[in-house]
Amino acid sequence: MSITAPVLSAVGPVRAGQLWQDMAPDMVDRERMLRVVAVGATHADCVVERDNRPGAAGRKARPLALRRFATSAFTLIEDVVDDADQLVYARFLAAMTDVQGGSPSPVEYATAALRVHKELTAEAAKGQG
Incomplete structure (x- = not known):
C-alpha cells in the first residue's frame, strides 16, 4: 500500500x-x-x-x-504511541510510583504529575533557548 x-x-x-x-x-x-x-x-x-x-x-x-x-x-x-510519548509517559508513571504511603490521595498523585509537567516544560524552554 x-x-x-x-x-x-x-x-x-x-x-x-x-x-x-x-x-x-x-x-x-x-x-x-x-x-x-x-x-x-x-x-x-x-x-x-x-x-x-x-x-x-x-x-x-x-x-x-x-x-x-x-x-x-x-x-x-x-492507539499508536510515538517513542517521545512513551518516554514522557514513563516519567509520569515513575512519578506516580514514587508517591509513598499505604493509600496515597489523589492530591499526592496530582502533585507528582504537576512536578513532572513543570520539569518537562522547563526542559522544553531550555531546548528552545
Whole structure:
C-alpha cells in the first residue's frame, strides 16, 4: 500500500499499529479486534488480532474502507504511541510510583504529575533557548 496523508476517523488519523474493535452486531459478541498493518489512499489492511471464533485470529482481514473508521462501525481500542510519548509517559508513571504511603490521595498523585509537567516544560524552554 502507498503512504498518503492520514485519513481521519472519529478519534484522529487511521494509522498502522492501531487496534480497533469491530462493532458490527455479529462481531461484538465475538470480540473481534483488528490491528491496522498498512494504510493506503482509500483502504486499510488489517490482521485479526482477536476473535472468539476458532481459527480467525491471526488471519488477514479483507481491506477496509478508511471512511468506515469515521463511523460507529469501529471503536479505537489502542492507539499508536510515538517513542517521545512513551518516554514522557514513563516519567509520569515513575512519578506516580514514587508517591509513598499505604493509600496515597489523589492530591499526592496530582502533585507528582504537576512536578513532572513543570520539569518537562522547563526542559522544553531550555531546548528552545
